[in-house]
Structure formats: structure tokens, C-alpha cells
Amino acid sequence: MNAPRPLAIQDFYPDDFAHCYGCGRLNPHGLHLKTYWDGDETVAHHTPGSHDVAVPGFVYGGLIASLIDCHAMGTASAAAERAAGREIGQASAPRFVTAALRVDYLKPTPHGPELEVRARVTELTARKAVVSATLAAGGVITARGEVVAVRMPDTMRG
């Protein structure tokens, strides 16, 4: 018997809010980042395109910030659901947006290997989540992120 296929939180964002360039399943040009639970952490993977460089051989820092940002929003959503007693796929997922993003670039990130982003929620209230993240290339952590996520305000609803 096969293990059940893991589910990504972004696949359960409401259709009206699933167009994010970084992680929206309905954005035809986007990165389509997917955030999965892995125990108490979340994990996402992305392989940069050939043009996603800062200088030749190293990944563009804006992409690193984008991956950490979207994965943190997904982690906040998944954690809010888990706190409410639901796992991914049992309901529509709440949409968080970024209030503050901090990324520390610890060392240059080599271009080539698949990148792995891991995150965990360090603080969770009804309105807000604080998420700590790491980004690794070939098993070596090259960047750390700290992201404040808030529930999407009504002003962003069409």
C-alpha cells in the first residue's frame, strides 16, 4: 500500500486568492511553490531557472526572498488550520499576507541545485503568525528568514 500523497496548502487557497506570482496555482507565469507539512515543520522545493542569478553561478537574492515569503505565508495558513484541528485538504485554507520580511543572506547560494525551504511557526494568534525559515542548497543553509504574516485584510478582497 502506498503512503497517501502529501497535500500542499496552496492547493486549498480559495480560487479568488490563488493568483500569487510565487505560489498561486492559478498564476500561469508564476513559480507555483508548494508548502507541505513534514512533522512540525513545513517544507517546499524550487529549482531556479537559468536566468535567476545575482551574478553568474549564484542565485538571485530576490528569488530567495520570494521563496521564503511565500513558503512562510503557506506555513502560517497550514498552522492556523492545524490549530483549528484541521489538516491540509480538509477545508479551504485561510490566506495570509506579509507584514514584515527579514532575510539574512549567510553565504552565496550556488545556482544549480534544487533549493529547500523549511519553516516553523514560532508565534500564532488569531490574527498573526511569526514564521522562521531556512533556505538550503545541496544541504547547506545559505539564508535565514523571519516573516510576520497577518490574515488578509478585507481591503484586499475584491
Next chain:
Amino acid sequence: MNAPRPLAIQDFYPDDFAHCYGCGRLNPHGLHLKTYWDGDETVAHHTPGSHDVAVPGFVYGGLIASLIDCHAMGTASAAAERAAGREIGQASAPRFVTAALRVDYLKPTPHGPELEVRARVTELTARKAVVSATLAAGGVITARGEVVAVRMPDTMRG
């Protein structure tokens, strides 16, 4: 008589380090952000593409982080040159990379208007610059950034 056309610092990065996705003139797929002096500040402009959304109607936060990041690196380079007594275009420009990036998203950034990024250097040493930036849409500041830039390390030279 016309005023001289302003020069962008990124047009004077050495060819070997002019491939950045955000601001490299030699990246065919990139954003080609250009940083100009405007008095003691620097300024850059960018109009997001139709797919650069977080949710419909609002600009993707990863793009906002990317614009602030690249403009801050350009500002660090221009300020280092000015500290050395040179204006943009008088010499090859030094390349800085991001050590830390912090972005505070003050309010949702409407998708549609051209974005304006402004920055100034608040601290400058031989090795490092600290840059404060704002991002505005339609004249309203929607995000603030604080970026630590360091001279590109030798490990990133091919």
C-alpha cells in the same frame, strides 16, 4: 540646450557581474531596474507586469522585496563611488551584494501604477553600506526597506 541624460549605476557594473535578474543589463529575462541619483537620494521606477500579483489587484510582495533589494545595491554602489569623488559614469561601478534585507509592508500596494523606489545611504564604510528605502505607488508609500549591502566577496568571482 538639453540637460544631460541621467546615468544609471547598473549600466556601469562590470560585464562579468551585470547578469542580475533584477538589475543586470545583460540578463535578457530580467527586470532591468535602473538606479539614478536625485540629489542626495536615489530613485528607480518599475511597472509590474500583469502576472506580478499577490492577490488580484495588488502587487506581489516578492517583487517589492526584489526592487528594494536591487535598488539598495545600486545605491550602495553609487554612494561608494560618490564617497570616492566620482559620479556615475566616470568609472566602472563596484558590485555590492545583500547581507540582510528587511521589508515592512505598510499597506497593500495597488497593481497598475508605476512604482517608485527611493533610497539613501545611512551608513557607509569601506566594506559595507546600510540603505533605507521606500516604495510608493501613485505617490503613496506602501513599503519601507532597510538593507545591508557588502562589497561582493571574492568567492563570488568566477
